[in-house]
Amino acid sequence: MTIQQSLIEKIRLADRQGANALLDAWATEHGYERLISDVLDPTLLLIGEKWCASGAMTLAQVYIAAKVTEDVLNKIISMRINPSESHPPKGPVVIGNIEEDFHALGRRMVGTFLRAEGWIVHDLGNDVPATVFVDKALEVGARVIGVSAMIMTTALNIKMVRQEIDSRGLTGRIQLAVGGAVFCVSPGLVGEVGGDGTAANALAVPDLFNRLWRQSVEKEAGA
Ligand code: B12
Structure with missing residues (x-):
């Protein structure tokens, strides 16, 4: 067995x-x-x-x-496996489950893996409205917001985070990472909700956040 x-x-x-x-x-x-x-x-x-x-x-x-x-x-x-002390501090970043989504496990795994790589993670929990994600990112100076959703209907609520970022003139400055099993079964969904990138599991998330953080810095430098 x-x-x-x-x-x-x-x-x-x-x-x-x-x-x-x-x-x-x-x-x-x-x-x-x-x-x-x-x-x-x-x-x-x-x-x-x-x-x-x-x-x-x-x-x-x-x-x-x-x-x-x-x-x-x-x-x-x-x-504290791979304690963050052994890595230079990175971030801060903001993560949470989108409004109406209560599948906490994947998000918590993502947070654990990010912290293990030295990221300072602000985890907003379940059922987070779009405005709260962006308010928190601005408050702590996060360049990446990671939004988790497990269900097709809740994943579509991530569009509101995209709109919130864009309407505040933060396009590119704040990068939007999206994830959850529904993104693995519907690859086109990342673009549909306006995500800047995704990762299939928590192991791959630190690399994604590194890339998105760099993109944000480059965008600002080029602006
Ligand atoms: C456990 C579970 C629950 C638990 C959640 C408990 C908890 N504390 O999390 C409970 C019982 C509460 C629940 C409720 C419901 N569930 Co549910 N649930 C599941 C189940 C079995 C496992 C989900 C899970 O934890 N997976 C394990 C984690 C580790 O995987 P993950 O979330 O995908 O995360 C990984 C990656 O995706 C990635 N990742 C995750 N987030 C992010 C974020 C970023 C930014 C990035 C880059 C990566 C990333 O990294 C993670 C770690 O490797 C799935 C089945 C499945 N096939 O997945 C159904 C499932 C998601 N549930 C489903 C449904 C329908 C529901 C309910 C509507 C049921 C009901 N009728 O009430 C409710 C909805 C609640 C809500 N509004 O959110 C459906 C969704 C169908 C769909 N795709 O639309 C599924 C797929 C079951 C099915 N086969 O139909 N559920």
């Missing part, structure tokens, strides 16, 4: 403690960072398919999966 299958079994039985023990044992051998990319990301995708496509999992089981993921993220944050 693969680690993903074993984890799904623990979640199916609502055995949060057992799931944590299983993941701790795997992480001791392979590391907590790989736990996210190799185990949690693919398992959550499988659970989503089982929940919606085949009805083989219940909402309560999906909730347990979310709780187990939060347990792991909290451990990673408290252990």
Whole structure:
């Protein structure tokens, strides 16, 4: 049985403690960072398919999966893997889930990976209106806003962030990163909502933010 299958079994039985023990044992051998990319990301995708496509999992089981993921993220944050002290500080940047979106896990992973690379991250949480994203970016001097959305309908709300950036004359100065599983299944969506870039998973996010930050600096220098 693969680690993903074993984890799904623990979640199916609502055995949060057992799931944590299983993941701790795997992480001791392979590391907590790989736990996210190799185990949690693919398992959550499988659970989503089982929940919606085949009805083989219940909402309560999906909730347990979310709780187990939060347990792991909290451990990673408290252990401060790749502590930011080992990287020169970068940022600040602003992240959050767009208005009406409550899928926090992906966003929290993004924040964890960015912090591990030294970025100063202002995480605004779930259900964030467009104006709040841009107000915060201006307040802290962020050149990149990262907006997360998991559902097609909520992803379209990101257009309001684009409009807010443009209407305040901040085009290019504030870069708009967008992400969430819905962007992986609909590649054209990034352009449709006015995103400046995306990344398929949290591992790739620091590179994306580096690139967008550079673009913002170049835009300002050329202006
Ligand atoms: C867990 C889950 C929930 C949990 C969320 C708990 C929580 N605390 O997050 C709960 C139960 C609350 C929930 C609710 C709902 N959900 Co839901 N959910 C999921 C599920 C199973 C997993 C999502 C997840 O956490 N994935 C794991 C994370 C790590 O992946 P991720 O978010 O994609 O993030 C990664 C990358 O995308 C990227 N990334 C993420 N954000 C960003 C941002 C930037 C800037 C960048 C660059 C990258 C990036 O990095 C992340 C880490 O690698 C998915 C199934 C699936 N196939 O994804 C459905 C799914 C997203 N949900 C769905 C639906 C329909 C709903 C509900 C409407 C159900 C209902 N009828 O109530 C509600 C809507 C709530 C709302 N308004 O937001 C559908 C959406 C369909 C669609 N595409 O339109 C899905 C796809 C299930 C399905 N197969 O149909 N859900």
